[in-house]
Amino acid sequence: MKNIHTHGSTTVRQKLAKNAVNWYIDRYLPNVRKLHIDVHMGALSEVNGSCTQLKKRKYMLEIDSRLNMDDFVTTVMHEMIHVKQYVLNEMHDMPSGSVRWKSRPINPMNLDYWEHPWEKEAHKYDRVLSSIFMVDMDY
Numbered sequence: 001m002k003n004i005h006t007h008g009s010t011t012v013r014q015k016l017a018k019n020a021v022n023w024y025i026d027r028y029l030p031n032v033r034k035l036h037i038d039v040h041m042g043a044l045s046e047v048n049g050s051c052t053q054l055k056k057r058k059y060m061l062e063i064d065s066r067l068n069m070d071d072f073v074t075t076v077m078h079e080m081i082h083v084k085q086y087v088l089n090e091m092h093d094m095p096s097g098s099v100r101w102k103s104r105p106i107n108p109m110n111l112d113y114w115e116h117p118w119e120k121e122a123h124k125y126d127r128v129l130s131s132i133f134m135v136d137m138d139y
Helices: 011-028 069-087 117-136
Strands: 002-007 035-042 049-055 058-064 091-093 099-101 104-106
Touching: 002 011, 011 035, 011 069, 011 117, 035 069, 049 069, 058 069, 069 091, 069 117, 099 117
Parallel strands: 002 035, 035 058
Antiparallel strands: 049 058, 091 099, 099 104
């Protein structure tokens, strides 16, 4: 059972975010039976979005609602890539602050943001996925 809840911003943005999350799950996590995602939209500082694993199969996405539509959808896709990384156990936050990435511990404080392997993957695919979503959904 998948539960997607949206909070904040406009009803149009809430619907867009929910459609994008559902689209991603249907295409890239079709066999995941239990997934709960809360999407919070509002003014963020310094980042366009974030993904937090609250517990197993429960995630909170934060998306800056001031982004234009293209960047908004790209950010949702970026954060959904992180959800996929958690769900498929490619990424796991460690109590020490390190991240286990594909069985290897990485201290994110020792690397520039752009060198984090989970971010490299998300940045590699977020715009492509956004474009495919926009075409598929006739936006």
